[in-house]
Amino acid sequence: MHLDIAVLEGDGIGPEVVAQSIKCLRSVEETFGHSFTFKNGLIGASAIKQTGSPLPKETLKLCKSTDATLFGALGLPEFDDNPKAKVWPEQGLLKLRKKLGLFANIRPVKVFPSLVRQSPLSKTQVQNTDLIIFRELSGGIYYGYKSNDEDKNSATDTCTYTESEISRIAHLAFKSARSRKKKVTLVDKANVLETSRLWRRVVRAISESYPDVELNCLFIDNAAVQMILNPSQFDVILTDNMFGDILSDQGSVIAGSIGLLPSASVGLEYAMFEPIHGSYPDAAGKNIANPVASILSVAMLLQHFKMNEESDAVVAAVLKSFSKKIVTPDILGSSKYGTNYVGDFIADNIM
Amino acid sequence: MHLDIAVLEGDGIGPEVVAQSIKCLRSVEETFGHSFTFKNGLIGASAIKQTGSPLPKETLKLCKSTDATLFGALGLPEFDDNPKAKVWPEQGLLKLRKKLGLFANIRPVKVFPSLVRQSPLSKTQVQNTDLIIFRELSGGIYYGYKSNDEDKNSATDTCTYTESEISRIAHLAFKSARSRKKKVTLVDKANVLETSRLWRRVVRAISESYPDVELNCLFIDNAAVQMILNPSQFDVILTDNMFGDILSDQGSVIAGSIGLLPSASVGLEYAMFEPIHGSYPDAAGKNIANPVASILSVAMLLQHFKMNEESDAVVAAVLKSFSKKIVTPDILGSSKYGTNYVGDFIADNIM
Ligand SMILES: CC(C)[C@H](C(=O)O)[C@@H](O)C(=O)O
Ligand SMILES: CC(C)[C@H](C(=O)O)[C@@H](O)C(=O)O
Numbered sequence: 001m002h003l004d005i006a007v008l009e010g011d012g013i014g015p016e017v018v019a020q021s022i023k024c025l026r027s028v029e030e031t032f033g034h035s036f037t038f039k040n041g042l043i044g045a046s047a048i049k050q051t052g053s054p055l056p057k058e059t060l061k062l063c064k065s066t067d068a069t070l071f072g073a074l075g076l077p078e079f080d081d082n083p084k085a086k087v088w089p090e091q092g093l094l095k096l097r098k099k100l101g102l103f104a105n106i107r108p109v110k111v112f113p114s115l116v117r118q119s120p121l122s123k124t125q126v127q128n129t130d131l132i133i134f135r136e137l138s139g140g141i142y143y144g145y146k147s148n149d150e151d152k153n154s155a156t157d158t159c160t161y162t163e164s165e166i167s168r169i170a171h172l173a174f175k176s177a178r179s180r181k182k183k184v185t186l187v188d189k190a191n192v193l194e195t196s197r198l199w200r201r202v203v204r205a206i207s208e209s210y211p212d213v214e215l216n217c218l219f220i221d222n223a224a225v226q227m228i229l230n231p232s233q234f235d236v237i238l239t240d241n242m243f244g245d246i247l248s249d250q251g252s253v254i255a256g257s258i259g260l261l262p263s264a265s266v267g268l269e270y271a272m273f274e275p276i277h278g279s280y281p282d283a284a285g286k287n288i289a290n291p292v293a294s295i296l297s298v299a300m301l302l303q304h305f306k307m308n309e310e311s312d313a314v315v316a317a318v319l320k321s322f323s324k325k326i327v328t329p330d331i332l333g334s335s336k337y338g339t340n341y342v343g344d345f346i347a348d349n350i351m
Numbered sequence: 352m353h354l355d356i357a358v359l360e361g362d363g364i365g366p367e368v369v370a371q372s373i374k375c376l377r378s379v380e381e382t383f384g385h386s387f388t389f390k391n392g393l394i395g396a397s398a399i400k401q402t403g404s405p406l407p408k409e410t411l412k413l414c415k416s417t418d419a420t421l422f423g424a425l426g427l428p429e430f431d432d433n434p435k436a437k438v439w440p441e442q443g444l445l446k447l448r449k450k451l452g453l454f455a456n457i458r459p460v461k462v463f464p465s466l467v468r469q470s471p472l473s474k475t476q477v478q479n480t481d482l483i484i485f486r487e488l489s490g491g492i493y494y495g496y497k498s499n500d501e502d503k504n505s506a507t508d509t510c511t512y513t514e515s516e517i518s519r520i521a522h523l524a525f526k527s528a529r530s531r532k533k534k535v536t537l538v539d540k541a542n543v544l545e546t547s548r549l550w551r552r553v554v555r556a557i558s559e560s561y562p563d564v565e566l567n568c569l570f571i572d573n574a575a576v577q578m579i580l581n582p583s584q585f586d587v588i589l590t591d592n593m594f595g596d597i598l599s600d601q602g603s604v605i606a607g608s609i610g611l612l613p614s615a616s617v618g619l620e621y622a623m624f625e626p627i628h629g630s631y632p633d634a635a636g637k638n639i640a641n642p643v644a645s646i647l648s649v650a651m652l653l654q655h656f657k658m659n660e661e662s663d664a665v666v667a668a669v670l671k672s673f674s675k676k677i678v679t680p681d682i683l684g685s686s687k688y689g690t691n692y693v694g695d696f697i698a699d700n701i702m
Contacts, residue, residue, distance in 0.1 A: 080541060080568065084552070090542040120476055120580060141492075141510065141544065148545040153514035155549035159492065163504035189593075190431060191441040193492065194499040198506035201435070217431065221600040222629075228579055228604045229471060242540075246597060249572040253579045278573075 004066040012279025013289035014072025020291035020343025044074030044089035054092030071274035101267035105137040109251035114322040118256030128232040134173040135244025173238040181235035259290025262297035273297040287338035317349035355417040363630025364640035365423025371642035371694025395425030395440035405443030422625035452618035456488040460602035465673040469607030479583040485524040486595025524589040534586035610641025613648035624648040638689035668700035
């Protein structure tokens with residue numbers, strides 16, 4: 001199979017981890033006889049510095065003209081610390097998600113048996129965790145009307161959801177549950193928010209078409225507790241953009257490191273694959289970043305194109321790196337292996 | 352000292368836990384020679400059932416005419432499961448907070464040495480935790496313009512903050528930090544939300560008047576991870592209504608049970624004291640609910656009225672119950688002690 005892949009390295013540790021993913025894709029090419037071409041685009045702080053825009057037009061064009069996008073990470077503290085800035089890196093990612101119509105961010109949270117000890121939670125608590133979060137990605141408070149009026153000294157963000165925005169991702173979640181443990185948990189704040197009440201109404205109605213799947217509803221404050229206390233109770237979690245952002249980062253605690261979790265962002269036409277971690281500028285250039293989240297995002301990419309064997313081979317190589325303790329220092333404090341070495345090891349073991 | 356106290360038991364386990372708090376206040380009365388009068392008011396599901404309203408006018412009047420309000424818990428699943436309901440219990444609490452001008456909800460999270468093992472997190476992780484959350488309580492997305500239009504099949508919630516809403520609670524947080532570890536962490540999502548950018552601007556400006564206090568800013572997704580991985584890094588956490596709701600429930604994981612954490616909601620004129628837990632209808636009437644969160648809320652009430660010795664005596668009695676293992680089953684699975692017994696023990700040991 002031939003795939004054209006847009007590569008958006010972004011900021012901080014983005015370029016380093018994406019470089020390992022490309023090694024792995026090269027290895028998949030060779031082993032399985034595919035052909036992948038990689039085309040780089042600018043995004044985030046580096047794009048602002050070079051072009052003034054966090055998402056240059058060429059980058060959007062690139063993503064639309066390729067089969068899939070591999071994304072690294074973005075953000076730099078100098079932008080966070082300037083509340084008056086008119087342009088900042090994250091706007092690039094948010095605009096890209098919107099323009100590509102990526103309405104579902106899919107984040108699997110699994111505890112790898114060889115890394116169970118890595119989790120700060122007890123073994124019995126986390127060992128059977130195997131859940132998947134369906135986070136709505138192109139609506140809600142991220143995209144509603146906003147204002148920040150210096151004279152009036154007030155600011156506003158608006159959260160709006162429509163039935164169709166909810167139903168398209170709900171169907172994905174129910175379909176996924178069908179091939180899993182047949183349980184969907186809707187996380188919301190329906191005792192306070194009208195958007196949550198709409199989510200409940202729409203999702204309950206949809207659940208009637210999936211009589212084999214059980215539907216539960218949980219308030220976000222309780223869900224944040226349950227994710228830590230008893231994560232193995234969950235199968236598929238369905239939630240909005242903001243709650244999904246919080247819950248899925250929390251999921252990384254279960255897995256033992258935020259450097260482990262991949263994600264796929266999908267829409268009707270396009271798909272993008274990205275680690276759930278951020279750009280960690282403090283770690284950039286030090287060869288200590290964990291490339292696994294990005295590499296597992298590649299496994300999700302391959303699966304997306306039905307290259308299941310190839311995807312499994314990538315996951316197997318990652319698991320081998322765990323069992324041989326070829327891991328970065330976030331996993332094993334005493335580890336002397338760097339980003340590059342771990343990337344090479346995994347790429348070499350894709351077979 | 353004489354205090355008139357409004358008592359709003361609410362739903363589920365509310366009445367049971369509040370009954371233990373009243374025992375403790377009676378014991379404080381006797382031991383320290385004060386006089387407290389208690390006046391009951393309706394709120395929540397029980398108020399809806401009796402009057403049609405989740406916050407009857409008489410209840411509001413009662414709270415305004417007394418020195419402080421002791422609140423239990425509210426909510427019943429039959430309301431959560433009806434997304435078309437026009438009236439539901441939580442509206443009573445939200446309206447009460449607003450009408451009493453309770454703009455700051457103060458939630459201390461402490462790990463009690465005798466209960467360290469109770470936490471699902473490791474001892475080294477949690478043992479030095481002593482943080483306090485200042486959650487904005489009468490603004491934000493809880494109170495902005497809302498709509499839920501069945502014909503258009505869309506719903507909206509609006510989050511608005513003004514500089515003055517932010518600055519009044521920020522000052523409370525900085526003042527509290529001054530008497531503690533001198534560190535304020537603002538939790539927001541300033542890379543996405545305009546309201547968060549306003550929070551950053553206002554809080555940074557205010558921090559200049561507290562040069563002895565260090566200010567950090569953290570995104571909510573990262574904060575939710577840090578609360579679990581390394582809670583002892585925090586001193587005072589300052590955040591908005593929605594993020595505060597999520598973070599403070601998460602705090603209960605650190606402490607080992609949501610049945611342990613109290614809170615004070617304060618404004619310029621009124622103050623209300625409530626456990627952070629909900630109404631747990633499944634536990635209602637079974638004499639298994641943990642009364643400690645409510646009793647520690649009483650300690651916060653006493654402190655609010657500068658009865659520091661009295662407040663310390665209540666906390667000491669609670670600690671004694673822990674060390675004697677006179678605790679409810681959420682703390683010790685094998686415990687045979689019920690709500691009433693634990694309440695009696697604590698009340699009897701206030702001296
Ligand atoms: C960088 C930021 C805008 C983004 C988000 O909040 O969606 C990130 O936290 C994520 O989860 O992908
Ligand atoms: C009952 C609910 C409306 C309330 C809130 O979200 O504020 C509760 O969760 C709390 O934290 O006091």
